[in-house]
Amino acid sequence: xxxxxxxxxxxxxxxxxxxxxxxxxxxxxxxxxxxxxxxxxxxxxxxxxxxxxxxxxxxxxxxxxxxxxxxxxxxxxxxxxxxxxxxxxxxxxxxxxxxxxxxxxxxxxxxxxxxxxxxxxxxxxxxxxxxxxxxxxxxxxxxxxxxxxxxxxxxxxxxxxxxxxxxxxxxxxxxxxxxxxxxxxxxxxxxxxxxxxxxxxxxxxxxxxxxxxxxxxxxxxxxxxxxxxxxxxxxxxxxxxxxxxxxxxxxxxxxxxxxxxxxxxxxxxxxxxxxxxxxxxxxxxxxxxxxxxxxxxxxxxxxxxxxxxxxxxxxxxxxxxxxxxxxxxxxxxxxxxxxxxxxxxxxxxxxxxxxxxxxxxxxxxxxxxxxxxxxxxxxxxxxxxxxxxxxxxxxxxxxxxxxxxxxxxxxxxxxxxxxxxxxxxxxxxxxxxxxxxxxxxxxxxxxxxxxxxxxxxxxxxxxxxxxxxxxxxxxxxxxxx
Amino acid sequence: xxxxxxxxxxxxxxxxxxxxxxxxxxxxxxxxxxxxxxxxxxxxxxxxxxxxxxxxxxxxxxxxxxxxxxxxxxxxxxxxxxxxxxxxxxxxxxxxxxxxxxxxxxxxxxxxxxxxxxxxxxxxxxxxxxxxxxxxxxxxxxxxxxxxxxxxxxxxxxxxxxxxxxxxxxxxxxxxxxxxxxxxxxxxxxxxxxxxxxxxxxxx
Ligand SMILES: Cc1cc2nc3c(=O)[nH]c(=O)nc-3n(C[C@H](O)[C@H](O)[C@H](O)COP(=O)(O)O)c2cc1C
Ligand code: SF4
Numbered sequence: 001x002x003x004x005x006x007x008x009x010x011x012x013x014x015x016x017x018x019x020x021x022x023x024x025x026x027x028x029x030x031x032x033x034x035x036x037x038x039x040x041x042x043x044x045x046x047x048x049x050x051x052x053x054x055x056x057x058x059x060x061x062x063x064x065x066x067x068x069x070x071x072x073x074x075x076x077x078x079x080x081x082x083x084x085x086x087x088x089x090x091x092x093x094x095x096x097x098x099x100x101x102x103x104x105x106x107x108x109x110x111x112x113x114x115x116x117x118x119x120x121x122x123x124x125x126x127x128x129x130x131x132x133x134x135x136x137x138x139x140x141x142x143x144x145x146x147x148x149x150x151x152x153x154x155x156x157x158x159x160x161x162x163x164x165x166x167x168x169x170x171x172x173x174x175x176x177x178x179x180x181x182x183x184x185x186x187x188x189x190x191x192x193x194x195x196x197x198x199x200x201x202x203x204x205x206x207x208x209x210x211x212x213x214x215x216x217x218x219x220x221x222x223x224x225x226x227x228x229x230x231x232x233x234x235x236x237x238x239x240x241x242x243x244x245x246x247x248x249x250x251x252x253x254x255x256x257x258x259x260x261x262x263x264x265x266x267x268x269x270x271x272x273x274x275x276x277x278x279x280x281x282x283x284x285x286x287x288x289x290x291x292x293x294x295x296x297x298x299x300x301x302x303x304x305x306x307x308x309x310x311x312x313x314x315x316x317x318x319x320x321x322x323x324x325x326x327x328x329x330x331x332x333x334x335x336x337x338x339x340x341x342x343x344x345x346x347x348x349x350x351x352x353x354x355x356x357x358x359x360x361x362x363x364x365x366x367x368x369x370x371x372x373x374x375x376x377x378x379x380x381x382x383x384x385x386x387x388x389x390x391x392x393x394x395x396x397x398x399x400x401x402x403x404x405x406x407x408x409x410x411x412x413x414x415x416x417x418x419x420x421x422x423x424x425x426x427x428x429x430x431x432x433x434x435x436x437x438x439x440x441x442x443x444x445x446x447x448x449x450x451x452x453x454x455x456x457x458x459x460x461x462x463x464x465x466x467x468x469x470x471x472x473x474x475x476x477x478x479x480x481x
Numbered sequence: 482x483x484x485x486x487x488x489x490x491x492x493x494x495x496x497x498x499x500x501x502x503x504x505x506x507x508x509x510x511x512x513x514x515x516x517x518x519x520x521x522x523x524x525x526x527x528x529x530x531x532x533x534x535x536x537x538x539x540x541x542x543x544x545x546x547x548x549x550x551x552x553x554x555x556x557x558x559x560x561x562x563x564x565x566x567x568x569x570x571x572x573x574x575x576x577x578x579x580x581x582x583x584x585x586x587x588x589x590x591x592x593x594x595x596x597x598x599x600x601x602x603x604x605x606x607x608x609x610x611x612x613x614x615x616x617x618x619x620x621x622x623x624x625x626x627x628x629x630x631x632x633x634x635x636x637x638x639x640x641x642x643x644x645x646x647x648x649x650x651x652x653x654x655x656x657x658x659x660x661x662x663x664x665x666x667x668x669x670x671x672x673x674x675x676x677x678x679x680x681x682x683x684x685x
Contacts, residue, residue, distance in 0.1 A: 012622055013609035055679055090672040102565045102604045130679035133501070133666065140512070140549045141561075141605065141618045146652040153656050163662040171678040174664045176499045177656045181508050182548035184603065198507030198533060200546035217502060217669045260567035260608035267609050305566060305604070335608065337567050351569040355603050361546075 005286060007267060011113050013105060013258070015267035017286045020246060022254045023230045024270045026114045033148045035155040038116035044161055046233030050124045051169050058128040062232065064240035066252050068273075070106075071096055071187075071225030072304065072333045074321050081129045083212035084220040091220040093131040094196060094211070095122060095229060097138040097145070098180055098187035102305030102355055103335030106256035106268055107226035111138065111145035114230070115152035119162060119175060121229030124236055126173045131222060133174050137192055140180040149177055184359035188429045189223040191361070202361045203429040227256055227334075248274025251320050257281065261338035262295065263288035271319065278302065279315040282338060295340040299445065303332025305352045306434035308407050308421070309441035325421040328409040345449045349442035350378050356435035366401045367432030373397050374435050384456050391450055394443065398436035401426060406436070408444045416444070484528035489517055492655075493532055499658065501666045503533045507543050511550055515649045520551040549618075551648075556591045558636050559648045560584075561602035561615045568604075568611040576612050577601065579626045583633060596637060598648075619645050 005017040010030045026032040026041055038044075050058045063078025084091055095118075099107040110118060122134045138145055153175055156162040164172045178196060185191050186201035190209050193216050195201035208214055215221025231253060235243050244252045251274030258268045259281060265288050271281065281287045282297065291297050299309045302317075308329040310317070317327050324331050339348055357371035377394055380386045398406065402423045410418035425433050443450055485493055493513060497506040510532060514525035521544055523537070530540040544550045562580055564573045581587050584597055591598040607613040610622035614629075621632060635641050646653060674680060 012607065012620075089674055090667070090669055090676075099606045100604055103567055103608050104604070105606045105608045105610075108606045127678065130675050132672065132676045133664070139606070140547070140651070141615065143618050143651045143653075144620075147654045150652055150654045150656045153658075154654075157659055157662050160662065163658070164664050169678065172664045172676070174499070174658065174666070176658075176666075178505075179509050179512050179651065180547075181512065181550060183546060195508065196505055197502070198504035198535065198543060200543055202546075219669050258609050260611055261570045266611070301566070337570070337608070339570065343570065348566060348570065351564065351566045355565050358603065 007265075011109060013266070013268045014109055014113070015265065015269055015287075018254075018270050018272075020254065020272075021270055022234045022243075022246070023110060023114075023117065023227060023256060025234075026117065027109075032113050033115055033152065035116060035152065035159065038114070038152075042237065043116045043233070044120055044167075046236035047120050047123050047127075047161070048167065049236045050127055051167060051171060055128050055130065058124065058236065061240045062124075062128060062235060065231075065235045065243040066250075067228060067231050067235065067243075068251060068321070069225055070227035070231075070255060070334065071189075072101065072306075074331065077125075077224060077228050080212060080224075081125070081222060083210070084129065084222070085213060088220050089130075090132040091130055091222070092216045093122060093126055093134040094189075094192060094216060094221055094223045095134065095136045095226060096187060096189065096192055096223055097136060097142075097226050098184075098192060099139055099142075099226070099333075100184045100187055101333045101335060102352060103258060103260055103301060103337045104304050104333040105258040105260075106334055108139075108142055108145055109256070109268055110226050110230050111142070112148050115145075115149045116156065117230050117233055118149070118226060119152060119156055121232040122175055123162065123166065123171075123173065124232040125222065125224065125229060127171050129222065131173065133176070135176050135178050135196055135216070137178045137180060137186075137196060140182050146177065146179065153177060183361075184355075185361045185429065185431055188431075191429070192223060193221065200361070202363045205428055247272050248318070248320055250274060250322065255319065255334050257319070257334040257336060259288050259336045259338065261300070261336075262292045262340035262343070263290065263338050264292055265289045274320045275318055277316050277318045278310065278336070281336065282315070288338075291338070291340050293340075295342065298339045298341050298343050299345070299441075300339060301335070301337040301438075303330045304335040305337075305355060306330075306430055306437055307332045308409065308437050309445060310409050311411060311445055313412060314409050325407075326418065328407045328418040328421060330421050344382075345442045345446045346378065346382050346453055349438040350375070350382050352438035353378055353435050356431055360431055360435070364427040364432060367427045367435070370397050370401045370432060371435035374439055378439060381450060381453050384453055386454055388454055391443065391454075394439055398440055401432045401436050406440045408441060411445055414445070414447075484514065484524050486517060489513055495657075497532060499666055501668050504535055505533075507533050507535065507540060508547070511540070511544050512651055515550060516651065517649070519647070519649045520554050522552075554591075554595075555648055556598035557596050557647050558616050558645070559598045559600065559618075561600045561605070561618075562588075563602050563605045563607075563611070563613050563615075565604040567608035568613055571611040573612045576614070576624060576626070576629065580614075580629060583630060597633070616641075616645050617648050618651065 190204035191201040357375040407421040
């Protein structure tokens with residue numbers, strides 16, 4: 001057992017001081033990823049409980065628990081599973097382990113620290129909805145996760161927990177571990193499917209390509225996030241009722257949240273969903289313990305790099321989707337990035353815009369061209385080489401990606417009312433809007449920092465210039481700077 | 482001459498067999514090729530295409546989309562320094578500048594001895610442990626200029642050979658599905674009804 005509140009050194013960043021534990025229960029053990037430890041701590045009990053019921057009853061249990069998708073969109077898993085056409089077979093499960101949204105660090109932890117919980121979650125989903133094969137798509141840049149899952153799967157096959165006639169039942173499913181190769185946009189579910197079909201990972205249009213209807217090889221496909229599936233073993237072991245009693249009615253259970261940036265104790269925390277507020281998380285003693293050096297909080301990203309920013313005025317917003325939307329942002333992938341008073345806001349925004357511009361797949365013009373232009377313009381503003389017109393230009397380019405009012409938080413300092421989430425968009429997926437979101441937030445909430453950049457020019461080293469002095473001799477006076 | 486060694490040829494066949502359509506094995510096979518050769522050559526793409534029933538151009542189209550595939554030799558150690566927001570807030574730009582100075586190359590370059598390639602990278606899913614970098618995709622957390630120098634020296638001296646395999650090797654353990662316990666992949670066109678446990682128990 002680890003002391004309350006200390007990071008566990010074999011689970012980098014994870015801080016084990018919260019209860020209840022639904023997905024991180026096994027993390028306290030150094031060997032949490034082995035089949036021996038997993039079996040000694042109740043692994044596959046959820047699967048056994050599931051196999052004792054009919055598939056439909058398992059689906060009902062998951063629907064009753066309202067497990068909100070943890071990949072970003074927050075759609076309830078049980079409801080999504082119900083969208084598959086009843087008469088089209090086979091159906092597939094594609095597990096989204098491509099975690100790469102800026103600030104997000106939880107799926108990798110779940111894969112590295114508890115692969116058996118994940119495998120069990122996959123099996124429960126397959127059993128409940130008749131999915132005949134499961135593909136576990138893991139981001140390529142995570143070799144440790146691959147190794148741990150490979151060993152776990154090999155052991156689970158050996159123990160007849162995966163494969164033919166699981167635990168002696170008539171339930172049979174293969175789980176195939178699949179390698180990604182580095183592309184953020186592949187995390188988008190239709191791009192994930194394209195990639196799994198061996199293609200460039202470019203998103204498909206929805207409709208018609210809703211994976212539940214037309215997914216992998218054109219067949220009904222469930223795409224779920226790692227953390228979403230990791231919740232299922234607990235739910236099947238303890239019941240939907242017990243799950244629903246944790247958290248708020250609309251956001252039950254717990255969720256893993258990574259807090260990074262300028263806090264005293266950055267870390268991954270399992271928090272009670274729906275009720276925990278950003279203030280609890282950033283300032284609470286059992287969480288991040290406040291801002292580094294006791295500085296002032298300037299702003300924070302509440303839900304991954306794509307989310308519009310919050311300021312100290314939104315600290316009391318809880319981890320509840322509708323409340324966050326009303327305040328102008330979203331909870332996304334459970335990633336909070338904290339900026340203290342020393343942060344240069346335009347520069348911070350630039351790092352995110354660069355990310356999304358770089359990760360554009362190039363399919364939609366507003367994203368491919370707009371993202372690049374946003375990056376170019378903001379770069380020159382940040383370097384002190386911009387013009388006042390550039391700030392309008394940023395908003396104009398942004399409006400080609402997201403026409404109309406873009407969501408933002410309220411600011412009493414500036415006399416602004418919140419513009420609720422979401423936005424309109426001209427692109428297929430959210431990468432385009434995400435390139436604009438940080439710029440829009442930064443410019444709306446901290447306009448003075450951009451204006452300051454326009455009045456301060458970087459020193460440009462000049463070549464020496466010949467000047468005629470008073471004596472009439474022609475001599476160089478050296479470099480002017 | 483076949484591109485893959487006989488052992489890798491066997492692995493390739495096994496991997497292809499796991500998917501309902503061979504084409505799905507494109508990325509895993511490209512990884513296998515990169516593991517064998519250090520980077521992806523035209524010969525590798527031609528061979529992968531032959532194995533998954535795609536043209537070389539289609540394989541190249543796929544391969545070039547993904548950042549991990551390299552089409553020219555890179556150093557034995559690929560050092561990726563994360564520059565995305567959480568790391569940037571804690572000094573990633575400073576770290577990159579330091580790394581460029583220490584290695585004597587700019588981001589994108591390879592040292593003359595062929596040991597190190599330095600790259601700017603995007604979010605590495607280790608944001609709470611910023612600033613981070615990866616060496617051949619193995620994470621290093623809370624990197625300082627001192628720990629960076631130590632890391633480079635250790636890599637050069639071979640002290641980390643046990644932990645960090647050369648570029649191209651991803652997992653050192655692979656999934657192996659035993660034939661007698663496997664359900665097997667079936668092309669989607671050959672399935673025309675619900676799986677047996679659902680057919681018996683009733684669909685949801
Ligand atoms: C650009 C983009 C990137 C995404 N990246 C991820 C990701 O890395 N992991 C993930 O689970 N979902 C990601 N998503 C969300 C997926 O499209 C999808 O909604 C999710 O995997 C569904 O699983 P869930 O319902 O369990 O959350 C991304 C979405 C977009 C638009
Ligand atoms: S929004 Fe960008 S990343 Fe998404 S499909 Fe369009 S071009 Fe590709």
